[in-house]
Amino acid sequence: MRKPLYIGALLYLILIIPPIRSYMESIMIIHMLIQLPLLMVVGWFLGKYIVYKAPKVFHAINENGVPGMILIVAITMYWMLPRTLDEALTLPQYEVFKFISLPLVGLLLADSWAKIRDVGQIFIYLNYLSMFALMGWLYLDSPIQLCNNYLITQQKTLGWGFIFITASMIVYVLQYVFIDRRRIEE
Amino acid sequence: MGAFVGMNNLKSTNKTVATSLTIGGVIIAVMMIFGILMLLAQGGVIDVPDAMFYQFLTIHGTGMIGAAALAAAGVMWYFLNQYVELSRSIFNWFLGLVIIGVILVVIGVFSFEFAGAWTFLYPLPTISASAWGTIGALLYLFGMLILGTGFLLLYMDTGRAIIKKYGSLGKGLGWDVISGKKKEEDAPPKAVVASTMVTIVNTTAILAGAAVLIMNIINVINPSFTFDPMLAKNLTYAFGHIFANAIIYMAVIVVYELLPKYTNRKWVVNRVFLIAWTMSTAFTLVIYTHHMLMDFAMPKWMLIMGQALSYANGLPVLVVTAYGALMIVHKSGIKWDMGSGLAFLSMFGWTVGVVPAIVDATIVVNHVMHNTKWVPGHFHMYMGLGAVVMLFSFMYYLAKVDSTVKESKIDRIALWCYALAMISISVQFLVSGALSTPRRWAIHYPGWMTPAVFGAIAGVFLVIATTIFIIHFVRYMKNRGKLGSDKYEQKTA
Numbered sequence: 001m002r003k004p005l006y007i008g009a010l011l012y013l014i015l016i017i018p019p020i021r022s023y024m025e026s027i028m029i030i031h032m033l034i035q036l037p038l039l040m041v042v043g044w045f046l047g048k049y050i051v052y053k054a055p056k057v058f059h060a061i062n063e064n065g066v067p068g069m070i071l072i073v074a075i076t077m078y079w080m081l082p083r084t085l086d087e088a089l090t091l092p093q094y095e096v097f098k099f100i101s102l103p104l105v106g107l108l109l110a111d112s113w114a115k116i117r118d119v120g121q122i123f124i125y126l127n128y129l130s131m132f133a134l135m136g137w138l139y140l141d142s143p144i145q146l147c148n149n150y151l152i153t154q155q156k157t158l159g160w161g162f163i164f165i166t167a168s169m170i171v172y173v174l175q176y177v178f179i180d181r182r183r184i185e186e
Numbered sequence: 187m188g189a190f191v192g193m194n195n196l197k198s199t200n201k202t203v204a205t206s207l208t209i210g211g212v213i214i215a216v217m218m219i220f221g222i223l224m225l226l227a228q229g230g231v232i233d234v235p236d237a238m239f240y241q242f243l244t245i246h247g248t249g250m251i252g253a254a255a256l257a258a259a260g261v262m263w264y265f266l267n268q269y270v271e272l273s274r275s276i277f278n279w280f281l282g283l284v285i286i287g288v289i290l291v292v293i294g295v296f297s298f299e300f301a302g303a304w305t306f307l308y309p310l311p312t313i314s315a316s317a318w319g320t321i322g323a324l325l326y327l328f329g330m331l332i333l334g335t336g337f338l339l340l341y342m343d344t345g346r347a348i349i350k351k352y353g354s355l356g357k358g359l360g361w362d363v364i365s366g367k368k369k370e371e372d373a374p375p376k377a378v379v380a381s382t383m384v385t386i387v388n389t390t391a392i393l394a395g396a397a398v399l400i401m402n403i404i405n406v407i408n409p410s411f412t413f414d415p416m417l418a419k420n421l422t423y424a425f426g427h428i429f430a431n432a433i434i435y436m437a438v439i440v441v442y443e444l445l446p447k448y449t450n451r452k453w454v455v456n457r458v459f460l461i462a463w464t465m466s467t468a469f470t471l472v473i474y475t476h477h478m479l480m481d482f483a484m485p486k487w488m489l490i491m492g493q494a495l496s497y498a499n500g501l502p503v504l505v506v507t508a509y510g511a512l513m514i515v516h517k518s519g520i521k522w523d524m525g526s527g528l529a530f531l532s533m534f535g536w537t538v539g540v541v542p543a544i545v546d547a548t549i550v551v552n553h554v555m556h557n558t559k560w561v562p563g564h565f566h567m568y569m570g571l572g573a574v575v576m577l578f579s580f581m582y583y584l585a586k587v588d589s590t591v592k593e594s595k596i597d598r599i600a601l602w603c604y605a606l607a608m609i610s611i612s613v614q615f616l617v618s619g620a621l622s623t624p625r626r627w628a629i630h631y632p633g634w635m636t637p638a639v640f641g642a643i644a645g646v647f648l649v650i651a652t653t654i655f656i657i658h659f660v661r662y663m664k665n666r667g668k669l670g671s672d673k674y675e676q677k678t679a
Contacts, residue, residue, distance in 0.1 A: 119276060122342045126389070130396040137401065141413045177345065177386075180353030 001052055008045030008103075015039060016099065025089060028147070028154035029161045036079055036102055043106020051111045058111045065115025068108040069124060075101050080135055082146035082155075089149045129169045136162030200588050202277055203264045204663055207581055209285070210257025211659060214574060215652045217249040222645035228630045229639035237317055239628035240301035244326075247304030248291055251430050252333060254569065256284055257577045258436035259340055262384065264580075265377040265439045270347035280340040287333030290325050298322025303626065305426055306330070308398065308418035312406045323406045331399045337429075338392045345385045348378060358382030359467065360460035373455040376442040380435055383467045388432045390471060395425030416483055420474075427474035433569070434536060435466070437576035438507060441529045444583055445511055448526045449518035453510055462502035469499035476547040480556050489549065496547035500540040508533050524593045524658075525586055527601055528579035535571025535608070539564060542616060557626070559637075560619025567612035570648075571605070578604075578655045585662035597658055604651035610644035 014020060015038055024035040051058050062068040078084055079102065087094040113121065140159030145152045220242045227234035234242070263277055294300040300322035302310045311323040348358040352374055356362075359382050363373040374382075398421035404411050446453045475492030478484050511533045520526060542564035546555050555561070585591050614637040619625075623634040630638060 118346055119273065119339075119342055122346065123339060126338065126342070126393060130393045130400075133393075134397045134400050137397065137413065137417070138404070138411075141417070143412055144410070177349060177355040180357060182353050 001049065004045040004048035008042050008047075008049070011038065011045065012042045012103065015042065028085070028150040029158045031085060032080075032158055033161045033165070036098075039099065039102035040106035040109065043103030043108075044110045045106075046103060047107035047110030050107060062108070062111055062115070065112035065120065068112030069116055069120070072105050072108050072112065073124070073127070075105050077131070080131070082139075086147040086149050125169070125173075129166060129173070132162050132169065133166040136160070136166055199264070199267060199274065200584065200666065202274060202281070203260045204584065204659070204666065206260030206263075206277075206281055207257050207577065207584070208656075208659060208663060209281075210253040210260065210577065211581065211652070211656045213249050213253035213288070214257075214577075215649060215656060217246050217253065218645060218649045218652060220246040220249075222642050222649065225638045225642035225645060227628065229635045229642055230630070230632070231639060231642065234628070236628045237299060237301060240303070240317070241295050241299060243626060244301050244303050245292070245295045248295075248330075249288075250569070251304060251433070252284070252288060252291075254433045254574055254577065255337070255429065255436075256281075258433045258573065259337070261440050261577060261580045262344070262377075262381050262436040263340070264584075265443050266344060266347075266381045269375050269378050270344075270351045272347050273343050276339055276343040280336045283336030283339065284333055287329045287331075287336065290329030290332065294322045294325030294329060298325060300326040302326070305422060306399075306402060307422055308402055308413065308415055309405055309409075311402050312409050320406055324403065327399050327403050327406065331396060331403075334392045334395050334399070337388065338396075341385045341389045341392070344381050345389065348382050348385065352378065355382050355386060358385075359464050360455065361464070363455075364457055364460050364464065370454070370456050373460060376453070376455055376459070377439045379455065379460065379463050380439050380442070383463050383470075384432045384435050386467055387428050387435075387470045391425045391428035391432070394421045395429070398422050398425065416481065419478065419481070423474040423477045427477060428470055430565075430569075431470055434573040434576070435470075435503070437532075437573045437580075438503075438536075440576050440580040440583065441507065441511060441532065444525055444529050444579065445514050445520075449514050449520045451514050451518055453514050459506050459510070462506040466499060466503040469495045469502075473499050473547075476552075479547075479549050479552040493547055493549050497544055500544045504536060504540060508537050523582070523586070524597050524601060525579050525583035527598075528575050528582060531601070531605055532572050532575035532579060535567060535575055536573075539568025539572050539612075543568065554622075555619055557624060558619040559615045559623045559625045562625055563612055563615030563617075563619050566608070566615055570608045571612065575604075578652075581655060581659040581662075585659060589662045589665040591658065591662045591665050593658070596654055600651040600654035603647050604655070607644045607648035607651060611641045611648065614638070614641035614644070 015024075015035065021035075023030075025031045079098070084094070088098045089095070116124070136159050138159070139146070139155050139162060142155065146155055150158075223232070223234060224239060224242050224246065226232045227239055259280070263272060266272060298321050299318040300311075301317060302314065302323065306327065311327060314323070345355065348355060352358045358374055358378055360373045360379055362368045363370055373379075398418055401413050401418060401421075405413065442453060473492055473495045475484065475488045476496045477492075479489055479492065511530065515530065522530075542560060545551055546560055546564060582593065582597075586593075618634060618637045621634060621637070623630065623637070
């Protein structure tokens with residue numbers, strides 16, 4: 001059961017190596033759509049181990065998964081704002097917060113996702129689908145440069161990245177609702 | 187014991203559904219009063235300040251669509267719940283969120299004077315020429331967002347339940363029957379087919395609506411953030427048109443469920459029926475572009491598609507439903523009462539109501555009729571004489587099967603009064619449109635006033651009739667389940 005712990009810790013170490021970290025943060029789309037999600041993946045692996053080790057704690061603080069999900073939505077929404085990316089590059093305390101808060105998101109996700117059950121999962125999924133579409137639109141259509149650290153072309157690339165994710169999520173939804181999994185399982 | 191528990195569940199289910207119908211019905215009646223006030227103001231009979239006229243316009247549009255959708259969702263939920271396992275707690279959440287949304291909208295409109303119409307077309311919520319401020323716009327937009335969230339929750343539950351029972355939404359639409367993999371006898375019930383269609387189109391609509399609402403909110407908070415207005419308009423109508431259109435597809439379930447019971451005949455689901463519903467699912471998603479026929483920057487193919495598919499969308503489900511209703515009633519010896527009478531009237535309203543829409547969706551006609559009162563003529567007929575009548579039909583049906591409250595002569599008079607009043611209102615809008623009277627104008631030239639006054643007078647009779655319907659339903663709510671719920675339905679089943 002220690003395997004997720006090792007994978008998570010190793011990935012975390014790789015992500016904080018200064019050349020890797022600064023390279024990822026030098027390109028807006030990699031910063032937002034690769035580094036940030038990878039930090040959540042770190043938390044997911046660590047979470048698998050921690051939740052396994054201390055189930056009572058998580059049962060006490062996050063019984064039905066809703067508190068965890070609320071925190072997840074709040075933190076991820078915060079990190080989707082253009083300004084927060086800028087501040088992570090400019091102010092060290094924000095950078096530290098990023099490397100703590102996003103693994104925490106992954107950890108909470110590992111505990112909460114199964115707990116919120118199907119309707120909760122669909123709700124969260126559709127919520128992020130419209131949010132990603134919105135962010136894509138925002139980054140593509142903004143008439144001004146949103147970050148001091150990234151040029152407008154980088155901003156537009158990120159916008160297309162969000163649109164790509166949205167399109168992929170729509171494809172996933174379509175196959176999910178139109179393919180009968182019961183037959184496949186049989 | 188099991189039967190006892192089942193009956194308790196049924197009773198509380200009926201109560202939940204009846205609550206949505208009561209709220210919806212009362213709001214519809216109140217919104218009618220705002221409609222009368224607007225017509226009286228346009229007819230020069232009363233003096234309503236211009237700013238207030240647009241507040242009335244905003245609340246009338248939002249309230250009518252929201253209330254009809256709320257009540258129609260109750261009808262859909264009631265019948266769908268008989269075939270799949272829906273969550274009552276989610277329906278309660280839906281009701282709660284809708285009520286919160288409505289309260290925010292009402293405060294935004296009346297306390298903070300938001301008057302950007304129910305279409306909240308970007309960038310109008312921000313650029314109001316000081317008619318309203320940031321708070322009013324935000325209350326309205328957040329109210330709509332919360333309302334939409336409530337509906338999204340409901341459709342997620344219906345989608346989940348349909349997939350659980352039938353395997354996929356495609357199978358909910360009967361695609362395996364269409365493709366010949368399953369026999370027609372094994373096709374999903376009509377209520378499931380209609381609910382699947384509504385789940386698909388309204389989930390799409392609400393997601394589009396959520397994106398454009400948040401964009402508007404960002405723009406209201408920080409006006410220097412501007413967005414592509416054409417994309418915003420596309421998303422707004424993708425939301426508004428689909429959501430409004432889906433009301434009738436939810437409400438029509440009552441016709442499918444009622445008429446076979448009343449006529450004691452089977453209304454079979456065949457391939458033609460299923461193909462019609464699949465076609466309407468696809469067309470409903472893409473025909474909103476007929477709202478943009480005057481937007482020269484729109485790609486031409488989208489406008490042509492808007493016209494061609496608007497023609498096509500008016501037909502499949504309507505034809506199979508109206509034809510099916512006629513066939514099932516013809517020489518059946520049906521015993522007419524309020525429930526069956528209203529259900530049949532709604533078929534008439536739906537059929538005649540789409541005709542002006544198809545006329546206006548023709549690009550050359552739209553050049554002349556765009557944004558004239560012809561358009562309200564269409565949707566008042568289609569909604570007022572079609573969708574809303576289906577809701578009243580369900581109210582009488584539920585009262586009949588779930589209580590001992592009897593229909594009286596007054597109810598029957600109210601039915602005729604409602605039908606004539608609603609036809610009069612619709613026709614006065616169509617006549618105004620033919621006179622080139624613009625829609626959404628607080629002030630009319632003298633030559634435009636007569637139809638408006640006529641409509642206002644008809645509106646008074648409409649409110650009286652609607653009030654009689656609602657009083658009957660409230661009487662049912664008070665006497666609900668006293669002699670055991672749904673006894674009549676069990677007898678006739």
